[in-house]
Amino acid sequence: MRLLFITSNRLGDAVLSTSVLRHYVETYPGIKVTVACGPVAAPIFQAVPNLECIIEMPKQKRGGHWWKLWKSVALTWWDVIVDLRGSATAYVLPGWKRVVLKGNDDGLHRVVQLGGLIGLNPPPMPKVWTRKEDEDRAAQLVPNDGAPLLVVGPSANWIGKTWHAERFAETINKLTEKGAALENAHVLLVGAPNERSSAEQVIQSVPEDKRTEIFGNEHLLTVMACLKKADLYLGNDSGLMHMAAASGRPTLGLFGPSRDEHYSPFAKWGRAVRTDWSYDKIIANRTSWFSKENLMESLPVEKVVTAATELVSDFRAEEKDK
Template sequence: MAAPIFEAVPNLERIIKMPKQKRGGHWWKLWKSVVLNWWDIIVDLRGSATAYVLPGKTRVVLPGNDDDLHRVEQLGKLIGVEPAPLPVVWTRPEDEARAKELIPDDGKPLLAVGPSANWIGKTWHPERFEETIAELTKPGAVLENARVLLVGAPSERDSSLPVIESIPPDRRVEIFGTEHLLTVMACLKKADLYIGNDSGLMHMAAASTRPTLGLFGPSREEHYGPCSKWGRTVRTEWSFDKIMANRESYLSKENLMETLPVAKVVAAAIQLVKDYRNQEIGDE
C-alpha cells in the first residue's frame, strides 16, 4: 500500500487508507470518513461518483486520460497549474538517519536498481540486470566498485533473487518491504544512478532528483516516463504498438521486454551519469 509515502507531507492532518473491500465497501468507508466535513476543494483522480456526494465548494474530477500529455502534465492542467510542478516525496529526519545507517557516507558511488515490477510483461530479465550492474561497476567503469541498492516489494524478492545474489554481500543493500517507504526514498536520494522497470519505485527515484533511467516496453514512456530534470528512458527495439500487437493475448503473462539489449541500457546509463556529473561541475 502506498499510503506511507504521504506521511511527511507538510500540513498533513490525516491519511485515510482504502484497502479494497467486497462490493465497493472501501468507497462507503471513505464517504463515511469525510462526509461531515465541508471541503474547499475535492479532487477525484479515479472518476468516481464520490466527489459529487460530498459537501464542498469546488470539485476537480479527472474525466479520463489525455494521450497527448504526460500524466504529470495532465494533472497539472487539471488543476490549472502549467507548467506542472515536478513530483516531490517529503522525508523525515528519522528516514534520513536510517538511510545513513543502511548506506554510510564513505565516498563509494551508489547504484540503485529496481529489478522487479507488478507485471511480468514489463520486467526486464534478471540476467540482463546482472550484466548491466557488472558493466557499470567494473574496474574503470563510470560507477567503479559502487555499492548496489536493490529495492522492490516484499512479493518481488524471490523473482529478484538472481540479481541480489549476483552482488557480493559487502557491496549490496537490499530493501524488499523491510523498511518504511520514506526510508527507501531517503536511500534513493543518495544514489548516483537509479535503473529500473516502469514502476512506482522508478517514479520515487525520479522525485529524488537523482539520475533515473526507466526501462520501457509494454507501457508508453511519453505518458509514464520518470518526470524530473534527470529522468531518462530507454525502450525496447520494438515500439509499444508492435509489442501490443504481437503479444499472446490481452491477459498475457509473457515477458514483453525481450528486445531491450544490455548494450543499449548501459550506453544510456553511462551518458546520463556523465551528463549529471558535468552539470555538477558547471554549477561549482
C-alpha cells in the same frame, strides 16, 4: 483551510499525483491535508506537511470503500476537494472547490495532464516528503564511504515488463567495473516483499560486501531517503521508478509493454530507454492477452549501459558547473 486529496491505489500513480498535492501544499502554506488512497500507496504520504490524516481505501465489494470514505469525511467542510479517481464522491461532499479527473488523455504524459487539471503548464514536479527518522535510517543503510551509489529495481508487478535478470546483472557489472561511470559503486537493490524471489539472481550477482537490499523490510519513506542519495537509479517501469524520479536524482526507467510517453520518469534527470520494439508491436506480437511471458526481449544490455552512462555524465557535468 482544508484539502481532501483522493488519489490512487497504485504506488506509481500515487507518486505522480503528488505533483498536484505539491501545488496546494506550497501555494497555501498551512493548508490542512487529508489523503484518501489505497493501502499500498498510503506510506508515501505520511510526511506531507500539515497532514491531518490518511484514510486507507482497500477495495470492497459494491463500492463499499467509497461509502467508507464518505462516512469519514462527510461532516467536514472542505475548501478544496481533489478527486483523481474520477468518482462522484467530490460532488456529494460539502465543499467550496472541486477538482476532478474525469479520464486520461492519451496524448499527454500523466503529470502534464494533471498539471492541466489545475491550470499549470509546466506542471509541478512530483515530490515525496520524508521525515528525519527516514533520513537517519537511510544513513545507517547506505555506506558513506565516498563510493557511488547505484540503486536497482530489478522487479515489477508484471513479468511482461520485467527486464531479464541476467541482463540486469551484466549491466550492473558493466556500470561498476574499473573505468566505468559508477566504478566500485555500492549497489542497493529494491522491490516489493513478494518480488525478492524473482530478483534473487540479480541480488546474488553483486558481491555481498557491495550490496544492500530492501524488499519490503523498510518503510517506503526510508527507501525514498535512500533514493535521494543515489548516483543513479536503474529499474523497470514501476512505482519505485517514479519515486526515484521524484527524488531529483538521475533515474533511468526501462520500458517495453508500457507507454513511456505516458509514464516515463517525470523529472529533470529522468530518462526512459525502451525496447527496440515499439509498445504497439510488442502488444500485437504477444501470445495472448493473458500472457505471462517476458516482453522485454528486444532491449539489449548495450543500449541500457550507454543511456545510463550518458545520464550520469550529464548530471555530473551540471553539478560540477554549479
